[in-house]
Amino acid sequence: MTQKPSSGKSTPQAREDRLKAALKANMAKRKAQARARSAGAADEAKNNKNSSEGS
Numbered sequence: 001m002t003q004k005p006s007s008g009k010s011t012p013q014a015r016e017d018r019l020k021a022a023l024k025a026n027m028a029k030r031k032a033q034a035r036a037r038s039a040g041a042a043d044e045a046k047n048n049k050n051s052s053e054g055s
Helices: 010-053
Strands: none
Touching: none
């Protein structure tokens, strides 16, 4: 006489939503890291060019 919870069908959807949110956050973090690396590389290249001109 015990009934199973009716939330059985929403569980896969909830899992998919969690995974989708985690993927979105991960992609945003990776994009930010890539931007920081490219900005850092551009600054470093600029500094190297300026320091070699002074010699």
